[in-house]
Amino acid sequence: MPQNDHLADLAKGLAHPARLRILRHLLATPGCIGGDIVDAVGLAQSTVSEHLRILKASGIISGEIDGPRVCYALNPAALAPLAEFIASLTPPPGDACCVPTRKETA
Numbered sequence: 001m002p003q004n005d006h007l008a009d010l011a012k013g014l015a016h017p018a019r020l021r022i023l024r025h026l027l028a029t030p031g032c033i034g035g036d037i038v039d040a041v042g043l044a045q046s047t048v049s050e051h052l053r054i055l056k057a058s059g060i061i062s063g064e065i066d067g068p069r070v071c072y073a074l075n076p077a078a079l080a081p082l083a084e085f086i087a088s089l090t091p092p093p094g095d096a097c098c099v100p101t102r103k104e105t106a
Contacts, residue, residue, distance in 0.1 A: 003081070006081060007081060007082055007085055009057075009058050009059075010058055010059075010060065010078070010079060010081065010082040011082065012054075012058065013054055013055055013057070013058030013059075013060045014060070014082075016051065016054075018041060018043060018047070018048075018051050019051045019054065019055055021040075021041050022037055022041055022048070022051055022052065022055065022061075023055070023060070023061075023074065025037060025040045025041065026061065026072060026073065026074045027074060030073055030074070031071050031072075031073055032071065032072050032073075033066075033069045033070070033071055033072075034048070034049070034052065034069065034070050034072065035069070037052070037072065052072060056072075058078070059075060059078040060074070060075060060078050060079065061073060061074055061075055062075050
């Protein structure tokens with residue numbers, strides 16, 4: 001299903017601690033320049049560029065060329081399908097869901 005592929009792409013985009021640091025930095029400082037992100041994250045420029053490429057490919061961020069620099073920004077709407085899917089995993093109220101019972105260990 002294309003919807004599952006899209007959700008998997010979003011999850012992969014988030015699936016690295018460095019990418020989460022980049023997203024937190026972009027949240028705190030909208031319209032970041034690539035070099036600022038490198039300084040804030042503390043990784044090599046080439047490593048940050050690869051993480052930015054992955055985030056951009058998944059649609060989680062956008063990047064606009066501003067002269068010799070690229071300004072990056074979050075695209076919160078891109079994460080809405082993933083947030084909706086995660087919210088849908090909440091078990092229904094009552095005993096409608098089978099939950100394994102906790103076994104005592106010796």
